[in-house]
Amino acid sequence: MELAEVYNSAREKMKGYCRVCPVCNGVACRGEVPGMGGAGRGASFEANLAAWSKYQLEMRTIHQAKDPNTELELFGQKLTTPIIKAPVTGSTYNMGGSLREEEYANIVVGASKEFGTIAMTGDGADPTMYNSGLEAISEFGGFGIPIIKPREQKEIIRRIQLAEEVGAQAVGVDIDGAGLITMALKGQPVGPKTKEELEEIVNSTELPFILKGVMTLDEARLAAEIGIDTIVVSNHGGRVLDSTPGTADVLPEIVSEVGDRINILVDGGIRSGVDVLKALALGADAVLLARPLIIAAFGGEKEGFKMVLDKITIELKKAMILTGCNSIADIDGNILRKV
Structure with a gap:
């Protein structure tokens, strides 16, 4: 199977939902929620991509980084790549x-x-969708992380207990789904959480807890204060609120504020290994990837998924060679130049 075949297959199978554009920038699918687009004018979707383009890489070729190592440890697991499938x-x-x-x-x-x-699985407007993720995690020996919508407290805690039962590596809530239109259309109540409600949720489990959807310093500080293990800097792929900053615009200040206290992941507009390198250089511990891997799964199932994941990891490794980074731990802001 060739990459072109994967993309052509996905274009046919996702017809009417995703155009599988040569550049996945949210322009052609503005406002298509449900669908693969961004909310409203699609400005938040587009801002995510634009934010990464504000950074260039400092090319260095006099060094020993000839065969960089892309491995890292996260959630108690040794991973071969800092790319995690988003929920x-x-x-x-x-x-x-x-x-x-x-x-x-x-x-x-x-x-x-x-x-x-490792893959994160999601929750959805059809409550059984969460169970589909749990069943897959169970089938593969607990190797996965279920992420729950910001539902009512008792529903979140019940879903956390189900995650514990299948031996999940961690669990979390994508609080950025608080205004997701698909949930409202299907009569599934979601909404913001208070500090006290989040504390109750975090204290209900021994699993590492992830809060996805942090975009401001005050909420990053709050997450660290109440014992959250990991945050994801995310605007839900631009799908919930028009006119937010791109995630790369807010990532550095959040890292500066709480990066020494909690793990920080990031998503939104990451399309290549070069983008992954930029995210790590800005202080993220790893990245989440959604649309490129969704397209890969629909176009080529397991083979296509691994092919695209391998492509982006190879791009990362090549970029590490040409910036003098021998390992993930070597990557820092010295390789970046802001335009």
Whole structure:
């Protein structure tokens, strides 16, 4: 299977939901939520990509970084790449439904494990979608991380208990889904959480807890204060609120504020290994990837998924060679120049 074949297959299977554009920048799919687009004018989706382009790389070629190591340890696991599959559900109403929800979950969890990384599974407007992710995580020996929508307290805690039962590596809430239109359309109540509610959720489990959807310093500080293990700097791929900053615009200040206290991941507009390198240089411990891997899964199932994941990891490794970074730990802001 060739990459072009994966993309052509995805374009056909996702017709009417994703155009599989040569550059996935949110322009053609503005406002298509449900679907693969960004909310409103799509400004937040576009801002994510624009924010990464504000940074250039300092090329260095007099050094010993001839065969860089892309491995790292996260959530108690040794991973071969700092790229983690972001939590996504809604095959039928976001991606066209050529894969059933259970099939999609099995592909991303299984292929991630085979590649040597970990997948996050999602929660959705159909409550059974969360179970599809759990079943895949259970099938692959607990190697996955379920992420729950900001539902009512008792529903979140019940879902956390289910995650514990399948032996998940960690668990979390994507609080940036508080205004997700697909949840409202399906009558699934979600909303913001108070500090006290988050404390109750964090204290309900011994698993590492992830809060996805942090975009400001005050909420990053709050997350650190209440014992959250990991935050994800994310605006939900630009799908919930128009006119937010790009994630790369806020990542450095959040790292500066709490990076020595908690793990920090980032997503939004990451399309290549060069983007991954920029994210790590800005202080992220790892990145989440969604749209490129969704397209890969629909276009080529497990083989296509691993092919795209390998492509982006190879791009990262090449960029590390040409910036003098021998390992993930070597990557820092000295390789960046802000435009």
